[in-house]
Amino acid sequence: MKVKITVNNQEKIFECTPSDYLLDTLRDNNYVSVRRGCDTTNCGVCTVLMNGKPVPSCSVLTVQADGKNITTVEGIQEEAEKLGKYFGAEGADQCGYCNPSLALTVYAMKKELVNPTVKEVKKYLVGNLCRCTGYISQERAIMKYLGDKS
């Protein structure tokens, strides 16, 4: 079957089966910044934005995304680079596998929450697991990024 999905502001037609998940469809079509992690709705590493909201692409059927807007990290390049600089400065970058999903979730959070506290940031990001950093350096980087009004 064919589905029409707008990915990073570009309208695309994807061929898929009713059982295909968005993660597989995106990766099969070279959107490889969308990473495969646990594949069981837990780790958040496959997160993309669907109509601006973070969702786990491993658990969204491709057909459910028909007619919707999907954003991968390439779609927020400028903001991702800005966040990446804070990650580098704070030593929050290690293997980098979770970075695209984290950048997307932080981007969505910035739009959703006004001047969030550290507690609110932690709660928002609880579904994005990182197995390298221990989260402290990420927390510092994200709070500085959120405070940067430039």
Place this chain on the structure above:
Amino acid sequence: MKVSEYVKAKSLNEAYDLLRENKKNYIIAGGAWMKLSVKTADKLVSLDGLGLDQIVLKDGFIEIGALSTLGQIETNETIKKLLDGILVQATGNIMGVNIRNIATIGGSVMGKFSFSDIYPVLEVLDTKLVFHKHGEVELLDFLNNTKFEKDILVKIKIRNQKGKGFFKKVATTPLDFSIINVACSYVENRLKITVGSTPYIAKPCIKAMEYINGVKEITSEVIDKCSSIVLEEVKFSKNIRGSKEYREEIAKVYVTRGIKQVINYEG
């Protein structure tokens, strides 16, 4: 779950007919846990586009469309104010924000999940379920019957009451299911108590509620006795997340705290 055909229903009647025509046809809600299911669906019926994702305040009830996501509920201003925001506390601590943006209240209710954080809260609120064919059904009727499983949940109605609420989820990590969860409400001088994830599905603590709502004055001794009655009437057991004994100890502590919080006990 393997899916042979995905059908976007044009009406609730069409969805209902498709659901009834074959045992292997299913309605998809958010689909958050579908991947873990070993079932095969001949037809997976989507209700997307039928307007079931709205939350409105109508005739004194908060009406939550069955396809409203947990994220929508968590950020709804009316629900935030309902009994100290207990429904927001319950939905807002289920997994991460990305899951809550796809998981729906309808899927959570129809799943009758024993670990549900939503059931204890719905049970201490004045909650009714509205089905396509069966119409309005009391929450406990739904829990105690299987006849609604092949009907379509359209919305959940919660009376917009003023009062106090308490919810506590005890879990090893924020991404884990509850080891135990406790909800209490205090509306018009009536206390309601439920304990869930015992590891069985939440049920109201009828005897404990009868006792505490029947006394003239709620004292420390009354609260202690009420908590003890909860332990007698609720069935606790062990599973991978906790032992029977641990659950009992924790339940007693949080039922006591919950009662004290909702009645503003300062003794």
